[in-house]
Amino acid sequence: MFIVDAHEDIAWNILTFDRDYSLAVVETRQRERGMSAPALNGDTLLGWPDYLRGEIAVVFSTLFAAPARRQIGSWDTQFYTTTEQANKIYRNQLDAYFRLTDDHPDKFRLILKRADLDDVLSHWQNPDVDEHPVGLVVLMENAEGVRSPGELDEWYELGVRIIGPAWAGTRFCGGTLEPGPLTSEGYALLDGMADLGFVLDLSHMDEMAALQALDYFPGAIIASHSNAKSLLKDTESNRFLSDDVIHGLIERNGIIGIVPYNPFLDPTWRPSDGRQAITLEHVASQIDHICQLAGSAQHVALGSDFDGGFGLQSVPAEIETIADLQKLTPLLAEKGYTNSPISAIMGENWLSLLRRTLPEEE
Numbered sequence: 618m619f620i621v622d623a624h625e626d627i628a629w630n631i632l633t634f635d636r637d638y639s640l641a642v643v644e645t646r647q648r649e650r651g652m653s654a655p656a657l658n659g660d661t662l663l664g665w666p667d668y669l670r671g672e673i674a675v676v677f678s679t680l681f682a683a684p685a686r687r688q689i690g691s692w693d694t695q696f697y698t699t700t701e702q703a704n705k706i707y708r709n710q711l712d713a714y715f716r717l718t719d720d721h722p723d724k725f726r727l728i729l730k731r732a733d734l735d736d737v738l739s740h741w742q743n744p745d746v747d748e749h750p751v752g753l754v755v756l757m758e759n760a761e762g763v764r765s766p767g768e769l770d771e772w773y774e775l776g777v778r779i780i781g782p783a784w785a786g787t788r789f790c791g792g793t794l795e796p797g798p799l800t801s802e803g804y805a806l807l808d809g810m811a812d813l814g815f816v817l818d819l820s821h822m823d824e825m826a827a828l829q830a831l832d833y834f835p836g837a838i839i840a841s842h843s844n845a846k847s848l849l850k851d852t853e854s855n856r857f858l859s860d861d862v863i864h865g866l867i868e869r870n871g872i873i874g875i876v877p878y879n880p881f882l883d884p885t886w887r888p889s890d891g892r893q894a895i896t897l898e899h900v901a902s903q904i905d906h907i908c909q910l911a912g913s914a915q916h917v918a919l920g921s922d923f924d925g926g927f928g929l930q931s932v933p934a935e936i937e938t939i940a941d942l943q944k945l946t947p948l949l950a951e952k953g954y955t956n957s958p959i960s961a962i963m964g965e966n967w968l969s970l971l972r973r974t975l976p977e978e979e
């Protein structure tokens with residue numbers, strides 16, 4: 618059963634920590650012993666041999682930079698004070714994907730159009746080969762790198778297919794910890810995105826902005842990495858999705874990627890509670906919640922965000938690497954899910970989104 622993971626900050630890790638994702642998780646952990654990366658970003662959960670073992674066929678790989686006011690520490694090089702700087706960082710991160718796929722075409726391939734997706738999947742479906750390339754779909758998280766809607770066509774041409782307008786609040790809309798509506802620049806961005814066929818990612822958008830975008834944006838809408846707020850105790854954080862936004866996404870045929878990150882599964886969790894306090898059962902409950910609201914399994918999937926500011930130390934007990942996401946399959950089966958909804962959740966839902974949104978030609 619193939620997995621599609623809708624959120625990994627791969628380029629951010631390459632440029633921040635010089636991580637080499639062609640290596641296995643165990644190798645990277647060994648290489649990083651005594652280095653700063655594990656303390657700052659946790660032990661890695663990602664690497665090509667682990668993608669292979671876990672049958673992670675496609676990943677939405679991000680371009681991501683933070684505004685200077687939210688820079689995490691002096692080690693955090695991927696931050697900006699001006700739109701111009703954000704633009705440069707995003708270009709560099711895109712280049713990191715070009716290098717990764719040029720250096721390791723047997724391990725990573727960019728997916729720009731339908732035929733690229735078909736090609737990657739045909740590799741994975743070929744029983745005579747046991748090594749497959751992971752397909753990368755580029756997702757821009759935090760659209761501040763877009764200097765004006767007029768350059769959206771350039772980003773599309775370069776390979777970006779999905780855009781999330783927010784992370785913190787942006788000039789486009791309110792975001793995590795910084796609430797607010799869509800601004801006039803935000804509406805203009807959505808207009809440009811719709812014209813070109815970009816997918817809109819609501820993750821990190823403030824609830825007000827998300828509801829406005831659900832009303833306004835005519836194209837495909839997702840939340841690449843967001844959990845349902847109503848299952849979470851003791852949080853008022855706008856990082857989570859209200860049931861209103863979830864209903865809106867379902868109505869618009871959207872898909873929500875559930876994040877297996879302990880503080881997003883139980884906001885009262887602290888590292889001192891230990892990994893055993895949170896299990897994949899919490900992830901299965903999040904998945905089940907969306908399915909119950911939707912009355913089907915067509916609107917929920919996975920968006921791990923692995924290595925995106927956290928690693929091994931902050932994920933459910935059963936997860937040693939990304940490959941262990943496969944352990945969700947028996948858990949969902951125990952909850953009464955049959956093969957077809959399980960494969961929808963693990964990957965098919967994201968694949969069907971890609972099939973209906975990727976261009977036929979570049």
Ligand SMILES: [Zn+2]
Binds near residue numbers: 925
């Ligand atoms: Zn994020």
